[in-house]
Amino acid sequence: MTITPHHWITLFVATSFPIVAGAQAPVTFTKDVAPILQAKCQECHQPGSIAPMSLITYEDARKYARRIRTRVLARVMPPWHLDKTVGIQAFKNDRSLTDGEIATLVGWVDAGTPLGSPADLPPAPTFPDPNRWQYADQFGAPDLVLRSRPYDMPARTQDKWFRPVTATGLTEERWVRAIEIKPVNPEHRKVVHHVLTLLEQREAEGVTGLAHEAHGVQRSAGLFMEWAVGKVGEIFAADAGKLMLPDSKIRWEVHMHAIGQEMKNVEVELGIYFYPKGFVPAxxxxxxxxxxxxxxxxxxxxxxxxxxxxxxxxxxxxxxxxxxxxxxxxxxxxxxxxxxxxxxxxxxxxxxxxxxxxxxxxxxxxxxxxxxxxxxxxxxxxxxxxxxxxxxxxxxxxxxxxxxxxxxxxxxxxxxxxxxxxxxxxxxxxxxxxxPxxxxx
Ligand code: HEC
Known part of the structure; x- marks a missing residue:
């Protein structure tokens, strides 16, 4: 969805928070906090997305200030739970906060959540419409679209893991260049917490290159793709891909959590983009x-x-x-x-x-x-x-x-x-x- 400037206009008309202009340029919402929320939080914390509350307006952020402070200090939000002090630190999908960003958010809460000057507010970002295939611009429409069986999620219940199986219907080998997953109905993003898809197919022996492994299990079901809000899909390197075999099946694992409102016919779909027939990646x-x-x-x-x-x-x-x-x-x-x-x-x-x-x-x-x-x-x-x-x-x-x-x-x-x-x-x-x-x- 698009966050229009109207949100901000309403915000400034409605707010009469004093703007403190200090010599030391204190941390303010408009100048310091809003850019961080836009870049690192709003993809999920916007109406219609997965998070329980929106973090778009000043009122939103102020209302949740204490919890924001706790969650970012504990490095629980945004969800990136990796030890940042050891090992590889270069990732394609790093959504973590820097130490400086955490200090800014915490400093803003500790300073009493000052608003700042409306002139400092960055323009609202545009988020891609989550209901279309995002890679279609690049590859054309997906070559194969598979859907999970519908599931009725009650208003109140424990978390559910729904595991239906869908035949791919493939009659020949195909190499996959990209995969995308999304809930069919955008409303259902509220209950679909994440989706795992496994590709079940009979593999020739030794394909994993890990024979004789200690205590390991050789499996013919491999994770095909994992999806959670904030993730669109996977595009493989131009020289690599996943191989799908004839008669393969997709086993879904749809993790849902109840939100106090019944959701009928929850379905997720998988869009698969193939390399051209006959093309075999290296x-x-x-x-x-x-x-x-x-x-x-x-x-x-x-x-x-x-x-x-x-x-x-x-x-x-x-x-x-x-x-x-x-x-x-x-x-x-x-x-x-x-x-x-x-x-x-x-x-x-x-x-x-x-x-x-x-x-x-x-x-x-x-x-x-x-x-x-x-x-x-x-x-x-x-x-x-x-x-x-x-x-x-x-x-x-x-x-x-x-x-x-x-x-x-x-x-x-x-x-x-x-x-x-x-x-x-x-x-x-x-x-x-x-x-050299x-x-x-
Ligand atoms: C990938 C999606 C995603 C991103 C990015 C994200 N959040 Fe969240 N957030 C969630 C979801 C889902 C929940 C509820 C489940 C949970 O608590 O784990 C949540 C919960 C929270 C809560 C607790 C709400 C409560 O009711 O107690 C806070 C506070 C929060 N997020 C702040 C942030 C901030 C601040 C950022 C950015 C710096 C951020 N989140 C980024 C998805 C996200």
């Missing part, structure tokens, strides 16, 4: 689930922290495109470390502020996506916090094991892996090295 990206719970073994004692670890040896060189940990209410942290064949260790990514109701996909920037030689050991470490100090813990006196319910636990990580041959790997590594400096003469 590299194949496959989605891997790296189990951290060592084959569903978790033993989390009451009032205690628990750590679990799992190891995978890369049987072929590869590029990791993203990092998306999955745990439940006791989930606290999950990290990925690489031990290279020369013994060198590198912490690639760590989510140290895990929030069970947010499935954030951290997508590495092209220049930073880890390039792993054959023989690299991936070390995944998950921590669960079953103490009273964890605000999401429903009962610290309960023993917790592996299971599907949110009160049970899990630990795994979804990673898009692009497998490479040795020559290709060396080429990509060489391309990352800074160009010209010799002065």
């Amino acid at each position: 590299r194949r990206t496959v989605l891997r689930m790296f189990d951290v719970s060592r084959g569903s073994e978790l033993d989390i004692a009451p009032n205690a922290m628990a750590m679990t670890q799992n190891f995978y040896v890369m049987q072929a060189p590869a590029r990791l495109e993203n990092f998306q940990p999955h745990m439940h209410m006791r989930g606290k942290a999950l990290s990925l470390e690489a031990i290279y064949p020369d013994g060198r260790k590198e912490l690639l990514s760590s989510v140290n502020n895990f929030q069970w109701n947010w499935h954030v996909n951290y997508v590495y920037a092209d220049s930073a996506a880890p390039l792993l030689p054959k023989g690299t050991v991936l070390v995944f470490t998950a921590w669960h916090d079953n103490t009273a100090a964890n605000p999401n813990n429903p009962d610290p006196n309960q023993w917790v094991g592996w299971g599907d319910r949110t009160v049970d636990e899990m630990a795994h990580v979804w990673v898009d892996v692009t497998y490479l041959n040795q020559a290709d790997f060396e080429k990509l590594v060489a391309a990352r090295k800074p160009a 400096r010209p010799i002065p003469h």
Whole structure:
């Protein structure tokens, strides 16, 4: 939707907040806070989007000032729960606040939420209409559109995970260049919290390049795409794609939460853009689930922290495109470390502020996506916090094991892996090295 200037006009007519013009240029809403809300919050915090309240007008922001302060200081909002002090920090979809932006928001609340001069207010941003296929401009209409079965979401109930299956109807192999997901009815964005789609197909053995992995499970269902508000879809690199096989199926996992208003016939749809028939991209990206719970073994004692670890040896060189940990209410942290064949260790990514109701996909920037030689050991470490100090813990006196319910636990990580041959790997590594400096003469 478009936020029109009318919102602001109403705002200034309606507000008689004193504007304090100080020598030290105090933090004000119009000059300092509004640009941050526009850039980092309003995509979700606008009418008709996923968040429970709008953060568009001065009144909106002032009303929620205390909660904004708490949530941004805890780095829970915006949802980006990665440890910013370690590992790779270049991402395609980084929506986090800088330390300076947090200081501005907190300073504004602590200063009593001053409005500032209307002249400082930046123009309202335009958000793309969320109800059309966003990649159609680039690729034309999607080649294949699949819908989940309709689901009636009651006004009041626990969170629901709806898992229907839809046949793709494909009769031949096709390479996917882009994928997009959206709720069919924009109203339903209010209840559709996030969507996972898994591609179920029979794979030839060894396709994942991870044979002989310790405690791992070879799966023919790979995550096809994950969607949550703030995310449109995925466009693969011009040299890579996902392969869909004949007779494949899409298994949906639609996570909904009740909002006190019944929503009938909730449906989500998947738009798939293919490469032209016969075009085979040089590299194949496959989605891997790296189990951290060592084959569903978790033993989390009451009032205690628990750590679990799992190891995978890369049987072929590869590029990791993203990092998306999955745990439940006791989930606290999950990290990925690489031990290279020369013994060198590198912490690639760590989510140290895990929030069970947010499935954030951290997508590495092209220049930073880890390039792993054959023989690299991936070390995944998950921590669960079953103490009273964890605000999401429903009962610290309960023993917790592996299971599907949110009160049970899990630990795994979804990673898009692009497998490479040795020559290709060396080429990509060489391309990352800074160009040699010209010799002065
Ligand atoms: C990707 C979407 C998204 C973005 C971006 C986002 N939020 Fe949120 N926010 C939500 C959702 C959904 C909720 C409700 C669920 C929850 O609390 O996790 C929420 C909850 C909140 C709450 C708690 C509301 C309450 O009733 O207690 C605050 C405060 C908040 N957000 C502030 C912000 C601020 C400030 C920003 C930007 C700096 C921001 N959010 C960015 C989606 C988002």
